[in-house]
Amino acid sequence: xxxxxxxxxxxxxxxxHAPGLSASENAELYGKCNNPHGHGHNYQIEVSARGPVDxxxxxxxxxxxxxxxxxxxxxxxxxxxxxNASSTIFEELVPTTENLAREIYRRLGVNWQSVFPSAWPVLxxxxxxxxxxxxxxVS
Amino acid sequence: xxxxxxxxxxxxxxxxxxxxxxxENEELFGAAANPHGHGHNYVIDVTVEGDPDPxxxxxxxxxxxxxxxxxxxxxxxxxxxxxxEVPPFDHVVPTVENIAIDIWHRLEPHISQVGGQxxxxxxxxxxDLYVDYFGEAA
Numbered sequence: 001x002x003x004x005x006x007x008x009x010x011x012x013x014x015x016x017h018a019p020g021l022s023a024s025e026n027a028e029l030y031g032k033c034n035n036p037h038g039h040g041h042n043y044q045i046e047v048s049a050r051g052p053v054d055x056x057x058x059x060x061x062x063x064x065x066x067x068x069x070x071x072x073x074x075x076x077x078x079x080x081x082x083x084n085a086s087s088t089i090f091e092e093l094v095p096t097t098e099n100l101a102r103e104i105y106r107r108l109g110v111n112w113q114s115v116f117p118s119a120w121p122v123l124x125x126x127x128x129x130x131x132x133x134x135x136x137x138v139s
Numbered sequence: 140x141x142x143x144x145x146x147x148x149x150x151x152x153x154x155x156x157x158x159x160x161x162x163e164n165e166e167l168f169g170a171a172a173n174p175h176g177h178g179h180n181y182v183i184d185v186t187v188e189g190d191p192d193p194x195x196x197x198x199x200x201x202x203x204x205x206x207x208x209x210x211x212x213x214x215x216x217x218x219x220x221x222x223x224e225v226p227p228f229d230h231v232v233p234t235v236e237n238i239a240i241d242i243w244h245r246l247e248p249h250i251s252q253v254g255g256q257x258x259x260x261x262x263x264x265x266x267d268l269y270v271d272y273f274g275e276a277a
Contacts, residue, residue, distance in 0.1 A: 001273075001277060002236045002239065002240070002270050002271070002272055003270060003271040003272075004235075004236070004268075004269075004270045005268070005269050005270070005271070006267060006268055007266065007267035007268070008267070053234075053236045053237065053240070056156060056158075056159070056167070057156070057167050057168070057232065057234070058154070058156065058231065058232030058233075058234040058236060058237045059232075059234050059236055060236050060270070063268055064169060
C-alpha cells in the first residue's frame with residue numbers, strides 16, 4: 001500500500017460567530033475572529049489517499065483525477081469566497097477550520113466514486129493549515 | 140520514537156509503460172509521457188523507529204544514516220535518467236510510488252546496522268505531490 005498526498009490552496013474569508021450565543025459571548029469566545037466584517041486566510045490543504053500500486057500505470061492514484069475532484073468540490077466553491085455565504089452548511093455551522101476540514105472530507109468522500117470508481121484508492125485524510133501555525137486533520 | 144533524515148537528489152524520468160502504445164501512454168500519463176523525459180528535485184524523508192540508547196541518547200547515528208542513504212540511493216539516482224540508468228526502471232515505470240518502494244528495498248537491509256528499523260519512506264516529487272511507503276506489511 002502507498003499513501004499519496006496532494007497539496008492545494010485556496011483563499012477565503014470567514015467570520016466566527018455562533019448563532020446560539022449572545023453578541024458579548026461571541027466576542028469573548030472568538031475574539032478578533034468575531035469581527036462582523038470577517039477576515040481571510042490562505043488555506044493550505046493536503047488530501048491523502050491510500051491504495052496498492054496499479055501494475056499498468058505504476059501509480060496508486062492518478063493526480064489529474066484527484067485534481068478534478070478537488071477543483072469541483074473544494075476550490076470552485078470555496079476559493080475567493082466568504083465561507084459563511086459559500087455553502088448552506090455554514091449557515092448552521094460556524095466556519096471554523098475544524099468544521100471546514102470535516103466538510104471538505106465529507107464532500108470528497110461523497111463524490112469520491114465519481115472519479116475513483118474502483119475499490120482503490122480510498123480517501124484517507126484531509127489536513128488543513130489555516131495559517132502555518134494552526135493545522136487541522138480529519139480522517 | 141521516530142527519527143527522520145531528509146536528503147535530496149535530482150533526476151529525470153519519463154512515465155511510460157513499454158507494454159502500452161504511445162497513445163495509451165499519453166492518455167495514462169499526460170505530459171509526463173513525453174519520450175524525451177523531464178526532471179524533478181526529489182526530496183526523500185527516511186524515517187527510522189527505535190528507542191534512544193541509554194548511553195548515547197540517540198536512536199541512531201544520523202551521520203551513518205546519511206552515509207548509507209548517500210551510498211545506496213543518492214549515488215545511484217542523482218543526475219541520472221532513471222528509465223535508462225537505474226534498474227528496475229528499465230521495466231518498472233518510475234512513478235513516485237515505485238521510486239518510494241525501490242528506495243525502501245535499497246535501504247531496508249542496511250538500517251539495522253545503523254540502529255533502529257526502517258519505518259517509512261516519503262518521496263516528494265514536487266512540493267505539492269508526495270507519497271509514503273511503510274513496507275509490504277503496512
